[in-house]
Amino acid sequence: MENEILVEKADFIPAVQKMLAEKARFGTTSCVDLGDKFELIYHFEPQESPEPLTHIRVKIAKEETLPSISSMYLCAALIENEIQENFNVQISGIALDYQKRFLRSKESPESALLKPVPYAPKPPARLPVRCGEACPAGIDIPRYVRLIGEGKFAESLATIKQSMPFPGILGRVCFAPCEDNCRQAKQEEPIAIRMLKRFAYDHASYGEKATAKQTGKRVAIIGSGPAGLAAAYYLAKMGHGVTIFESLPQAGGMMRVGIPSYRLPRKILDDEINMVKNLGVEIKTNTKVESLDTLFKDGYQAVLVATGAHQGMKLGVEGEEHPKVMECIDFLRDVAFGKMVKLGDRVMVIGGGNAAIDSARTALRLGSKEVTILYRRTRAEMPADAEEVEEAIKEGVKIEFLAAPKKIFSENGAVTLENIRMKLGAPDASGRPRPEPIEGSEFKVGVDSIIAAIGQTPAVPEQFNIEIGRFGNVIVAEGDTFATSKEGSFAAGDAVTGPASVVEAVGAAKKAAISIDKYLGGKGVLPVEEIKVKEPTSRHTFLERWQEKREVEVSIVDGSVTVSVEKKRAEMPCLPLEERLGKFDEVELGLTEEMAIAEGQRCWRCDLEQ
Amino acid sequence: MGILSTSRMKSPWLLHFDCGSCNGCDIEILAALTPLYDIERFGIVNMGNPKHADVLLVTGPANHRNYRVLRNLYQQMRDPKGVIVVGTxxxxxxxxxxxxxxxxxIDKVIPVDVYVPGCAARPEAIIDAVVLALGKLKAYGK
Amino acid sequence: MARTVIPFGPQHPVLPEPIQLKLELEDETVVGVMPIIGYIHRGIEKAAELNDFRQNVFICERICGICSFIHALTYCEGAEAMTSVEVPPRARFLRVFWSELSRTHSHLLWLGLLADSMGFESLFMQIWRAREMILDISEMTAGHRIIQSTCIIGGVRRDIDKEMAKEVDKRLLAFKEMLDSTIAPVLLRDPTIKRRAVGKGMLSKEQAELLGAVGPTSRGSGVAIDIRQTGYAAYKEVGFEPVVETAGDSYARTLVRAREVYQCVELMRKALSMMPEGEILVRVDGYPEGEAMSRTEQPRGELIYYFRGNGTNNLERLKIRTPTFANIPTLLVMLPGCEMADVPVITLSIDPCIACTER
Structure with a gap:
């Protein structure tokens, strides 16, 4: 046979050790009875790939003893035992002895190798879930909901922080596309994902870990709204020096001037902004940037334009210039900065978005008696959050559906609004039915002031010298890199998308930060903190909870099965209605600990389904 | 014929023991239970417990190690019982x-009623052998 | 917690063959295992020294009825090496065909038994129904359902003509369709199978190497070793890639075998289409002299034969190392820590063939 190695008994073990050093696998052993002696042939397979075997041949006298190689090749023990039994060859020191009873482990160093793998099956690969996919910021929703259900609030908060910097703000104002996509919504009510986020922020703390090594690069961010702050947060964490320029006296952008404080208390907003400041971000308020070129001249290597959409759209009706007509965005800003705004008793808000609802609820808090919202479609088409509309109606806001303004004029000392009734027609480009006026259905309403809230557009100064889209006045930015037409300048948030939501701005800013980091020569990797928690291995716990929380009643008469759901979606405790008017205290009070844990446990854990 | 012997005839339960065969006959016995041959439609069920079984199916030659196990199994079975040897x-x-x-x-260790030659025996032959063994069980009641 | 020792086997409903496992239990958890074998030892190695070396093909073939053709092939490869016989190319391709046929039927048999041990009766029946299609091909080409007996020293005994090859190809395609439609989806997606097999009987790559595991047991743990890569018979010409899974649990081993069934069908079709015309058998002169090793990949792993001849018509020594023999030590690692009810599934996952092991 080829590859033979003839050895004496004394050289036998060194020869096997040499095979071991060459990473040869042990194949088998053959024994031949030669009459006066035995010949043992040990077959090894060199390397990992199958090649011709190597054979170590050793001859021993019948009474001689051969040392066992099972201390080097455990798998040899079985074959040595067999040869010992069949041929009466003496082999000493076999790691596993099955002379009488097959495979009894002796106390030898090798027996430690036989310890089983710790019996911890790998967690199953997690599936993409609909709630997580719907989240613009890409938060690992199933995990943080589960962690709250397990009572691990700090870990839950850290999970949110992995993909989004402002749980306090978004826990209050997010429009929660995740909840619309929750699978549980099909059978029961969706998990209160947003409320749980707020709960995690209110009941746990998170210490920001040290940022990366300073790169020495400087980035200027124009606008301190959600997009600007989020981009500043990530860029600072990646080690860049960041300066935010804000034209208003206080930072926060739309979060400060657009969202009233009964929804987002200023303390929360200030805390989150301070968190960003503590990372070394400088915020220059009352500083209006005139031109991008000056920034580049000042030594900034990259600029992010996150100016938002702060310009109210014109109503486009006769008499719009009437002094009692104001833009909702100006109105909310004035209120936010504590300016006195005189509205009078009767207020008419025109529009159906969140800004309209916010204006209406703010007007009530300023002391107006009769606040009406005028919307040209029906409630089903209203872009505002259903929850918000509900709260507004509870507080006493009236909504006039299927009506649009036609003319504004003064009459008998008051403002009069001539409206026209509408009917729904064929769907338009946005998929909603187009409202069509009904001829001759005009009616007049006398009011004290009118707030126009029909939408906003970005207002990008011309001096920036970057390309502006043809529609909607938005900045043209590349899809993945967020780069604008000007070298080294990027854009994100409402300035690119038109008026959208906080969470979308944060999601876009995160991607823009990655792109800017790459532009500045970094790897574009966001710093993510690992969380050490035990992962569930299956949905078993879910199945058990399923049994617990449901009572199935079977009727004997007609055989019908009724499933009664014991645990419903947690109801957010709210401020009583009578305490709301006239002041700006936060309406939602937050979940209690028991409620949050019960809500977290209600989750179906679709991510673990196999 | 009483109800006991009728039901025994209509649904004989099998016990299978491998005495050292090459597996060829064993898998043919299993194949006889599966959809193509499906002896379960005759009420014939493969059991794991010797005390439940009416017919013992043995495959392979007896050897020095296992003949005691085979004899033990045979003795555990209740009368009436039949023994079928499958395979040459x-x-x-x-x-x-x-x-x-x-x-x-096998007949050096326990009495055998039906011999099924073949290497490996075909499922049809095994079904036939079970039917032949039933003849012995039928005679017992009389 | 009291320790109990429970004997499992030798006669047990899920084991078609006798092997005894003495399981040491702490409540329901297995903490120690002692496999006890030897119930069907026949002494085939010794018998091979008594028979004429040409007769040994038939006794080697009956070491194991499931992979009988591969045992015969391994014996013939070694005997041909010792008598310096060159096997005609057509015979080498036919050997690949029947080897893969054996492997297909062995893997299907095993998948069925696995389903049965999980209590998944309908899958068991489905798989065995598909297996009958393979047995029909065996009967058509070799004349017998289980033991083909077509391989002899110097070549093969039966030829497959063009017409039959066409029919075989048609049936293989029908078989593949059945796999696709009824069996593969269940194996891949069914939660019953996953719950019983995923994470059960873990064997890491290092342990697989340390314990010398072979075949699908080692390939399920990420060790890419398949003796067909050495290119015996016509595997070099046909060409293939070993199937490897890395998870190291019972499910990974199941997937390796399930994927190999597809591979087998492809190899069989390739072998039939690439088969050259010509002789299928050559005359063997002379007697075996000297030594030889032959290694093949059995459905369960690497099979090694060692031959020593002395120029007479009897072999001086024939040593057979079967794959299950190499895989039994892995049970010592897989079983401790599992629950009593998982023992049948984990034991089956190495595809134990006791008839091979004990010879």
Whole structure:
């Protein structure tokens, strides 16, 4: 046979050790009875790939003893035992002895190798879930909901922080596309994902870990709204020096001037902004940037334009210039900065978005008696959050559906609004039915002031010298890199998308930060903190909870099965209605600990389904 | 014929023991239970417990190690019982006749009622053998 | 917690063959295992020294009825090496065909038994129904359902003509369709199978190497070793890639075998289409002299034969190392820590063939 190695008994073990050093696998052993002696042939397979075997041949006298190689090749023990039994060859020191009873482990160093793998099956690969996919910021929703259900609030908060910097703000104002996509919504009510986020922020703390090594690069961010702050947060964490320029006296952008404080208390907003400041971000308020070129001249290597959409759209009706007509965005800003705004008793808000609802609820808090919202479609088409509309109606806001303004004029000392009734027609480009006026259905309403809230557009100064889209006045930015037409300048948030939501701005800013980091020569990797928690291995716990929380009643008469759901979606405790008017205290009070844990446990854990 | 012997005739339960065969006959016994041959439609059920079984199916030659196990199983079965040997090697020792550890045919250890030759025996032959063994069980009641 | 020792086997409903495992239990958890074998030892190695070396093909073939053709092939490869016989190319391709046929039927048999041990009766029946299609091909080409007996020293005994090859190809395609439609989806997606097999009987790559595991047991743990890569018979010409899974649990081993069934069908079709015309058998002169090793990949792993001849018509020594023999030590690692009810599934996952092991 080829590859033979003839050895004496004394050289036998060194020869096997040499095979071991060459990473040869042990194949088998053959024994031949030669009459006066035995010949043992040990077959090894060199390397990992199958090649011709190597054979170590050793001859021993019948009474001689051969040392066992099972201390080097455990798998040899079985074959040595067999040869010992069949041929009466003496082999000493076999790691596993099955002379009488097959495979009894002796106390030898090798027996430690036989310890089983710790019996911890790998967690199953997690599936993409609909709630997580719907989240613009890409938060690992199933995990943080589960962690709250397990009572691990700090870990839950850290999970949110992995993909989004402002749980306090978004826990209050997010429009929660995740909840619309929750699978549980099909059978029961969706998990209160947003409320749980707020709960995690209110009941746990998170210490920001040290940022990366300073790169020495400087980035200027124009606008301190959600997009600007989020981009500043990530860029600072990646080690860049960041300066935010804000034209208003206080930072926060739309979060400060657009969202009233009964929804987002200023303390929360200030805390989150301070968190960003503590990372070394400088915020220059009352500083209006005139031109991008000056920034580049000042030594900034990259600029992010996150100016938002702060310009109210014109109503486009006769008499719009009437002094009692104001833009909702100006109105909310004035209120936010504590300016006195005189509205009078009767207020008419025109529009159906969140800004309209916010204006209406703010007007009530300023002391107006009769606040009406005028919307040209029906409630089903209203872009505002259903929850918000509900709260507004509870507080006493009236909504006039299927009506649009036609003319504004003064009459008998008051403002009069001539409206026209509408009917729904064929769907338009946005998929909603187009409202069509009904001829001759005009009616007049006398009011004290009118707030126009029909939408906003970005207002990008011309001096920036970057390309502006043809529609909607938005900045043209590349899809993945967020780069604008000007070298080294990027854009994100409402300035690119038109008026959208906080969470979308944060999601876009995160991607823009990655792109800017790459532009500045970094790897574009966001710093993510690992969380050490035990992962569930299956949905078993879910199945058990399923049994617990449901009572199935079977009727004997007609055989019908009724499933009664014991645990419903947690109801957010709210401020009583009578305490709301006239002041700006936060309406939602937050979940209690028991409620949050019960809500977290209600989750179906679709991510673990196999 | 009483109800006991009727039901025994209509639904004989099998016990299968491998005495040292090459697996060929064993998998043919299993194949007889599966959809193509499906002896379960005749009420024949493969059981794991010797005390439940009416018919013992043995494959392979008896050897020095396992003949005691085989005898023990046979003794555990309640009367009336039939023994079927499946495969040439179980009938006479066959291809293994000169192997050092082999005793020879199963009939050197326990009494055999039906011999099924073949290497490996076909499922049809096994079904036929079970039917033949039932003849013995039928005679017992009379 | 009291320790109990429970004997499992030798006669047990899920084991078609006798092997005894003495399981040491702490409540329901297995903490120690002692496999006890030897119930069907026949002494085939010794018998091979008594028979004429040409007769040994038939006794080697009956070491194991499931992979009988591969045992015969391994014996013939070694005997041909010792008598310096060159096997005609057509015979080498036919050997690949029947080897893969054996492997297909062995893997299907095993998948069925696995389903049965999980209590998944309908899958068991489905798989065995598909297996009958393979047995029909065996009966058509070799004349017998289980033991083909077509391989002899110097070549093969039966030829497959063009017409039959066409029919075989048609049936293989029908078989593949059945796999696709009824069996593969269940194996891949069914939660019953996953719950019983995923994470059960873990064997890491290092342990697989340390314990010398072979075949699908080692390939399920990420060790890419398949003796067909050495290119015996016509595997070099046909060409293939070993199937490897890395998870190291019972499910990974199941997937390796399930994927190999597809591979087998492809190899069989390739072998038939690439088969050259010509002789299928050559005359063998002379007697075996000297030594030889032959290694093949059995459905369960690497099979090694060692031959020593002395120029007479009897072999001086024939040593057979079967794959299950190499895989049994892995049970010592897989079983401790599992629950009593998982023992059948984990034991089956190495595809134990006791008839091979004990010879």
């Amino acid at each position: 090697c179980g009938c006479t020792g066959g291809v293994f006749h000169n192997c050092p550890n082999v005793l020879g045919g």
